Amino acid sequence: MERPLPDLTRLRPAGGKRSTKRDRILTVFLRQQGHVSADELVDRVRREAPGIGRATVYRTLQWMVGAGVARKVDFGDGRARFEASYRHPRHFHLICASCHRSSEFLSSDVESLMEEIAAARHFAPTQAVVQIHGTCEECRTGKKTPPIDGATTELVFARDALRMAIATERSGLDFYTRAASLTKDPRGRTVFQKLAAEEKEHLSTLQKRYRDLSAQDPQLESRPTFLFFKGAASGLFAAGAEQLRKGGVDDAQALLIGIRCERGSHKFFKRYGERFEDSEGKQIFLEFAGEERTHLELLIREYKGLMERQGARARKAAARR
């Protein structure tokens, strides 16, 4: 499972010069997976290119962090660790106090909460550090868990991005189906039925893509969750459900409900996807956002058409009077 490396030759940030040694260090760094401390990197580099000074490695690490190639993480044990950021989204950590290894996770819910909290305190956030310290399964039970390499992380991230999109699509389908069954007004009901049908189709596209992804790694399905999500899928249709409960929804209102839901979903996925480094997961989020947008635009056009027709009818009625 060899994964492509970023184009190093083009990497030349902040007035830096390229050099053989810097390239060497960078290559060694990118080849390794997970986190390395500076000293670990010094050792690895020296193993294949003796005579590289510790200071150079330290300086190169700073340069890499500045360039966005590496991220510095602090587990609170007194020494900094570095991890490659290429095709590896910024994430949170579970840190085992016993074996000192760490595993990674993301949570869209935690992230939104932090944004809300920062906003409530008028704080401009640049980054969030979330660490769960404790004891990992392996240290407690002795059960071995296979290590996860960079390529797998990316695949798992893509898998979870798809799962999130699918869950959202499924909530949408549920919502529109329920809306159709609850709506008395026949035109309103037709709108919801159409929306449900569209969601169903999109859902099956996503599911196909999920199957394709799973084919790339037979164990993919069973790998532990990387991206946790709950609020996204369930929250988007809450406002619509509220409106529905009040009843009396005609076709215009049904369209407006649909517009609001699709807009929410589009915005959420766009904003969420944009924060990641280049990766398949990011791409999935952005594609999904794009599709929601297309759908949204279609609904808006339809709504406008409806309004025009109603306006025309009203004008005609006024002229007759």
Place this chain on the structure above:
Amino acid sequence: MERPLPDLTRLRPAGGKRSTKRDRILTVFLRQQGHVSADELVDRVRREAPGIGRATVYRTLQWMVGAGVARKVDFGDGRARFEASYRHPRHFHLICASCHRSSEFLSSDVESLMEEIAAARHFAPTQAVVQIHGTCEECRTGKKTPPIDGATTELVFARDALRMAIATERSGLDFYTRAASLTKDPRGRTVFQKLAAEEKEHLSTLQKRYRDLSAQDPQLESRPTFLFFKGAASGLFAAGAEQLRKGGVDDAQALLIGIRCERGSHKFFKRYGERFEDSEGKQIFLEFAGEERTHLELLIREYKGLMERQGARARKAAARR
């Protein structure tokens, strides 16, 4: 706003001896508010008791952390900070990269998410570190924000605990009121009406307490949120609402719905409150949990009575046959 100090004379953990110097350091530490680094503490101590060695302060800090008087926090700037834990709940931090000050917050939602994530990964968590790095309002706008001392933190925590309880109570009231209006079965409706009335009464008790608390500090209401919550209040009644939607709720089922809701709320507040150090906030959570429990037991008794009466009626009918 002087706040009481813990009984230091009884503080003698892990085979430690008391000594004049240790007491001095402890006193200085407890007097100060917010976080101190070891060196800052050395300075402060020396200002009023010269001739105390740096090593002693370091050793005393370790002892304090071991004794649970202090907590060590790492903001990732290479030096550890220490904060008093007495009457100050474990919390998360917003850390300003510009002025290097930090402000504190809690979020029951973030906490539950982390528990879920840890559980999903079979990880036994001991502690969570959550830091939002960025720029604070003061550094961006120049607007001064008043510093918050320890006593205020405690008051604000109590305020927010009450707010959380009130919000929960209010959701309960809403839910039972809506349930009553939706329930066709007259006995079921009566049960919900009674539940709603009880919630209303409890709510007004809580509100009175809130007013009493506010009287202790005229600015209390306007101070920034310390404890963020969303899920707790809204999540507890979701299952009940779902059940309600299906309709056909008689008195037994209404009682069961009530039991489930009150049990959820009792458990949540108990578990949540238990994690804190001694403080008014903790007390509020535990009291609230206790009241929910009382209410719960009452409902259970009522349910049992109902079942018995139904059983008796059934037996009588059987005998007659």
Place this chain on the structure above:
DNA sequence: ATAGATGCAAACCCTTTGCACATTA
């Protein structure tokens, strides 16, 4: 030619430790 990269060793910062001495229980 010149800005920038490198190696080495020294300096730095925060923290811990060894040891002789002072206190406490």
Place this chain on the structure above:
DNA sequence: TAATGTGCAAAGGGTTTGCATCTAT
């Protein structure tokens, strides 16, 4: 008296820096 706390200075580790020397552009 035995166990523990204290001060000092030294050592420790992770990381940065000064400086003379190379090396890309």
